[in-house]
Each structure stands twice: as structure tokens, then as C-alpha cells.
Amino acid sequence: xxxxxxxxxxxxxxxxHGTEILCERVFRPVAHLVVLALAPLRVPPPLVVAxxxxxxxxxxxxxxxxxxxxAALLVQLKTVLDNADGxxxxxxxxxxxxxxxxxxxxxxxxxxxxxxxxGWTTGRPAxxxxxxxxxxxxxxxxxxxxxxxxxxxxxxxxxxxxGGGRPTAALRRLYAAVYAPQDxxxxxxxxxxxxxxxxxERRAYHDSATVTVLANLGMSxxxxxxxxxxxxxxxxxxxWLAVGELVLVGLLAVRRDALLHAVxxxxxxxx
Numbered sequence: 001x002x003x004x005x006x007x008x009x010x011x012x013x014x015x016x017h018g019t020e021i022l023c024e025r026v027f028r029p030v031a032h033l034v035v036l037a038l039a040p041l042r043v044p045p046p047l048v049v050a051x052x053x054x055x056x057x058x059x060x061x062x063x064x065x066x067x068x069x070x071a072a073l074l075v076q077l078k079t080v081l082d083n084a085d086g087x088x089x090x091x092x093x094x095x096x097x098x099x100x101x102x103x104x105x106x107x108x109x110x111x112x113x114x115x116x117x118x119g120w121t122t123g124r125p126a127x128x129x130x131x132x133x134x135x136x137x138x139x140x141x142x143x144x145x146x147x148x149x150x151x152x153x154x155x156x157x158x159x160x161x162x163g164g165g166r167p168t169a170a171l172r173r174l175y176a177a178v179y180a181p182q183d184x185x186x187x188x189x190x191x192x193x194x195x196x197x198x199x200x201e202r203r204a205y206h207d208s209a210t211v212t213v214l215a216n217l218g219m220s221x222x223x224x225x226x227x228x229x230x231x232x233x234x235x236x237x238x239x240w241l242a243v244g245e246l247v248l249v250g251l252l253a254v255r256r257d258a259l260l261h262a263v264x265x266x267x268x269x270x271x
Contacts, residue, residue: 018215031083045089052081056110063117072231097164101171131239140182204263
């Protein structure tokens with residue numbers, strides 16, 4: 001692409017059913033300004049991923065040093081760049097398997113560093129580990145809820161790509177070790193509830209409201225809240241919040257089971 005004029009915000013958006021409001025209203029428009037600046041320079045999207053990771057790791061280092069406001073700002077810079085790398089790739093037609101895997105694994109690295117810094121600066125490492133595990137689980141449920149929702153409706157689920165050279169293969173193996181077990185766990189949980197169910201009931205289970213709620217527990221929103229709590233001197237509150245989000249995920253699971261039974265009941269009564 002020779003000029004930024006052809007780079008539209010709509011074209012650069014990731015196709016999703018659930019809308020992460022804060023991301024769409026704040027971070028994606030700001031990231032689009034970054035895309036407009038980088039597209040004419042032909043900056044490779046993986047380089048933006050690396051810059052995003054560097055900002056996040058710098059934020060973790062500043063948090064560990066007790067520089068809370070600086071840490072919060074660096075984490076927001078990380079979020080802007082994290083949105084910009086995917087938008088740049090889609091807008092310029094340079095999406096690659098390497099970039100997708102690198103993005104996912106840099107996110108995990110930054111999250112681990114932020115929670116390690118949180119545990120260090122607060123003296124509560126066990127709570128920090130619990131927060132990291134909870135956040136990773138919530139993000140995994142979010143990803144898989146969207147994927148399974150679209151797959152059930154034949155819209156093409158956002159699967160991780162194949163192909164690529166040795167560096168991509170190495171990242172794919174790491175992804176398989178870290179993320180794939182979570183994906184399989186969610187799939188088995190869902191399939192156990194839907195085994196033998198007709199299509200109408202399966203679609204009722206994969207409901208739009210659940211996908212939307214989970215979308216708003218996405219990475220951009222999580223790190224915005226993290227930054228707010230850090231900047232106001234309450235970093236440990238984010239670990240508690242992440243653990244509390246598991247309760248919300250559990251309530252959504254109970255609600256989905258209730259929806260499933262509500263749809264199935266009229267059919268049994270007719271029979």
C-alpha cells in the first residue's frame with residue numbers, strides 16, 4: 001500500500017459477533033491513527049507486536065519499581081499497539097500465521113510479567129498467580145465462546161492458522177502447549193451439554209448475550225481497568241477482580257444451561 005488513504009478503519013476491524021465496547025470506541029480508533037502513520041512506511045505488523053510487548057514489559061518493570069502512573073500509561077500504550085498490529089495487518093493485506101501466533105504469545109508474556117510485578121510490589125505473589133490464572137481462563141472462555149458461536153451458525157470460526165516456516169512452527173508448538181488445552185477443555189464442556197441435542201437447542205445455548213458479555217471482558221478492557229487501578233494505587237484490586245470474573249463466567253454458564261432447558265421443555269411437553 002503506497003498511501004494511508006486506502007486504509008479504512010472498517011476494513012481493519014477484526015470480524016467478531018460480540019462487541020468489546022471500550023475497544024471499539026476508544027482503543028481501535030486511536031490505534032487506527034497509528035496504522036495511518038505506519039502503513040505508508042510498510043512497517044511489518046510483527047514489528048508492531050514486538051513494540052507492543054516491549055511497552056507491556058516496560059510497564060511491568062515500572063510497576064515493580066513502584067512507578068504506578070508510568071506503569072499504567074505504558075500498559076495503555078501496549079493496548080493501543082496491540083490493536084494496531086492486527087489492524088495494520090488486515091488493512092494492508094499482510095496477515096500471517098507467524099504474526100497471529102506471536103501476538104497471542106506476547107500477550108501471555110506481558111500478562112505474566114504484569115502479574116509478577118504486581119506480586120512483587122504488593123508482597124502477595126500467591127494472589128498474583130491466582131489473578132493470572134483467572135485472567136487467562138476468562139480470556140480463553142471469551143475466545144472460545146465467540147469461536148463456537150460462529151461455528152454453530154456456519155459463519156467460519158476464527159481458528160489459528162496453519163502454514164509458515166520454522167519460526168511459525170515453533171510458535172505453533174508453544175501455542176499448542178499453552179492455549180490448546182484450554183480450548184479443548186471449553187469444547188468438551190460445551191459438547192458434554194449439547195451431545196445429541198437438536199440444532200435449535202444448540203443455537204439457544206450459544207446465545208448472543210453471553211458472547212457480548214464475554215467480549216467486554218476482552219484484553220483491551222482488562223488492561224484499561226488494570227491501568228486505572230494501578231494509577232490510583234490499588235494494583236492488588238485487579239487480581240481480586242480477575243478472580244471475581246470467574247464467578248461471572250460461572251453464572252453465565254448456569255444461565256446458558258437454563259436457556260437450553262427452557263427451549264427443550266416445550267418440545268417435551270408437545271411430545
